[in-house]
Amino acid sequence: MVKKEWGIETLVVHGSEGIDKHTGAVSPPIYQSSTFAFKDSNHGEALFKGEVTGYTYSRFGNPTEACLEREMAFLENGEDALAFASGMAAETALIMTLCGVGDNLVSSATIYGGTHAMYKTLLPRFGIQAREVNAANLDELEATIDDRTKLIFIETPANPNMAIVDIQSCARIAKSRGIPLVVDNTFATPILQRPLELGADLVIHSATKYIGGHGDTVAGIVVGTKAMITRIRKETLNHIGSCISPFNAWLLLRGLKTLAVRMRRHCSNAMRVAQYLSFHPRVKVVHFPGLKFHPGHDIARSQMSDFGGMLAFEIKGNREDAKKFMDALELCTNAVSLGDCDTLVCHPASTTHSSYTSEQLADAGVAEGLIRLSVGIEDPRDICADLGQALRAF
Ligand SMILES: Cc1ncc(COP(=O)(O)O)c(C=O)c1O
CATH class of the missing domain: 3.90.1150.10 (Aspartate Aminotransferase, domain 1)
Structure with a gap:
């Protein structure tokens, strides 16, 4: 029985669910299956209509992936999480869910180079503008927001020179303008920093890094409210198909134990x-x-x-x-x-x-x-x- 009051060192080892109830497995099983049988045709129809919950096809969800998502939501103190094939897949799915043609996002300029490259090469092709600012200058950040700004994106500590951005101040600006604040928490991990507790709306990770921890997996995670995660899954991930594999999800679950x-x-x-x-x-x-x-x-x-x-x-x-x-x-x-x-x-x-x-x-x-x-x-x-x-x- 897992107790919420346990310290973070205990919680990462035991996870939010502890020992598998059905089998007693201490390590979660890997459900290496692309598809899931329906009980009968009515059950299949109900699953696809969303009238009942369950698994249908691993691009839409898989039990090992779901176990990782529950763990990450638990550790970041969010309602829900979504795992991806890479950190960049997580970022692009998030942006494509929130932004459309003519919209913009405001981002700190000191960020991972791949994020900057995506801003400059991919987003303009979809009519989305990324406005990069010095996020330490909160007046500049606020002045760059307009009525087509759909999200604020910051990374802290930031690539590559460890610039620090004040999450609470950015969250105050984001709330006052009704725009979600997204924090890339890759460098800190939920062990050192929990942006949702500081007022951010969404957290992203390149789980390739500390979450995996052993240089053997490429993966990404987004954590946020249940409503927002459902939107990202249904409106974007299911279409672009950048889902995590069950084995990679399991490697991350193993990585979490020693995080x-x-x-x-x-x-x-x-x-x-x-x-x-x-x-x-x-x-x-x-x-x-x-x-x-x-x-x-x-x-x-x-x-x-x-x-x-x-x-x-x-x-x-x-x-x-x-x-x-x-x-x-x-x-x-x-x-x-x-x-x-x-x-x-x-x-x-x-x-x-x-x-x-x-x-x-x-x-x-x-x-x-x-x-x-x-x-x-x-x-x-x-x-x-x-x-x-x-x-x-x-
Ligand atoms: C801070 C940060 N965010 C996102 C990414 C992208 O993640 P991935 O390489 O898993 O796609 C990286 C990659 O180095 C990173 O350092």
């Missing part, structure tokens, strides 16, 4: 690495919300229970020096993505943010020598030693 303990270790390791780098003579600046001089430190302290496992830093060198540094690493892996047990290092200007022009990179605060680090759960002394020897390579 709290992994996040604690990611956070403490990232703090150690940030402190080490901030005293290094070849490092110009470290962007980590846990450091007192980070511009978003106070807001991060108030809306997060810890500062996360992501950081970025600028070396005292140019783009070529950044590449030499990356190529000299022995333990840290030069790869995109984040949130894995392994430490991953990437050079955003030439990879995740390569769709940005130099001007857009400057606007988003992404320097040419910026390195993004997803601090893993290894021994922090080994991570620091590897970074130290690579910093001597240019």
